[in-house]
Amino acid sequence: GAVVSQHPSRVICKSGTSVKIECRSLDFQATTMFWYRQFPKQSLMLMATSNEGSKATYEQGVEKDKFLINHASLTLSTLTVTSAHPEDSSFYICSASPASGGARETQYFGPGTRLLVL
Amino acid sequence: DQQVKQNSPSLSVQEGRISILNCDYTNSMFDYFLWYKKYPAEGPTFLISISSIKDKNEDGRFTVFLNKSAKHLSLHIVPSQPGDSAVYFCAAKRQAGTALIFGKGTTLSVSS
Numbered sequence: 352g353a354v355v356s357q358h359p360s361r362v363i364c365k366s367g368t369s370v371k372i373e374c375r376s377l378d379f380q381a382t383t384m385f386w387y388r389q390f391p392k393q394s395l396m397l398m399a400t401s402n403e404g405s406k407a408t409y410e411q412g413v414e415k416d417k418f419l420i421n422h423a424s425l426t427l428s429t430l431t432v433t434s435a436h437p438e439d440s441s442f443y444i445c446s447a448s449p450a451s452g453g454a455r456e457t458q459y460f461g462p463g464t465r466l467l468v469l
Numbered sequence: 470d471q472q473v474k475q476n477s478p479s480l481s482v483q484e485g486r487i488s489i490l491n492c493d494y495t496n497s498m499f500d501y502f503l504w505y506k507k508y509p510a511e512g513p514t515f516l517i518s519i520s521s522i523k524d525k526n527e528d529g530r531f532t533v534f535l536n537k538s539a540k541h542l543s544l545h546i547v548p549s550q551p552g553d554s555a556v557y558f559c560a561a562k563r564q565a566g567t568a569l570i571f572g573k574g575t576t577l578s579v580s581s
Contacts, residue, residue, distance in 0.1 A: 394574055395569075397569075400567075458569055462511055
């Protein structure tokens with residue numbers, strides 16, 4: 352149980368285009384999902400907290416107009432990188448916690464999406 | 470300001486021996502701690518967690534110890550296996566529904 356999927360796993364795009372990444376909790380409902388970013392050989396840095404039915408909360412330094420987050424249902428959150436530039440190239444990972452039950456303290460991560468902007 | 474610190478970037482251990490990965494934190498409001506294992510280009514995999522009301526939690530070969538007074542926790546892997554070779558992240562959170570704060574990770578290498 353507690354499986355989180357991400358799609359796509361890898362994407363290469365041209366500078367200036369937008370890329371949408373989907374994060375799904377497959378066997379549980381998650382009122383809150385989180386989006387992280389990891390640069391090579393660095394830790395996971397929280398970008399934003401995605402709440403179902405409300406606006407996302409962004410961390411300091413993360414542009415909300417560039418990284419659009421939509422949490423349309425209890426099992427789906429999307430991250431759209433708008434007008435992507437080469438410096439946005441990174442590894443994007445989402446996580447989710449079960450909305451109820453004993454495992455709600457634990458966050459389960461998706462497999463990540465490698466974005467390369469040319 | 471690093472609230473969760475893993476001061477050892479790497480650790481090498483022989484197969485069959487104990488691996489001890491350490492983690493320190495500064496925020497006394499953290500009440501839940503987790504360890505994740507991560508391979509390159511993959512998402513972190515949850516290993517084991519501990520609540521601040523406990524000082525030890527064990528799951529198979531993995532044991533996590535928490536010393537609240539020292540704001541220190543450690544992950545013990547016994548016996549270590551070559552398949553344990555990966556980056557291990559320590560993470561902490563303040564309350565249910567909040568995001569995890571990660572350390573920078575420790576790369577564990579287990580040689581056969």
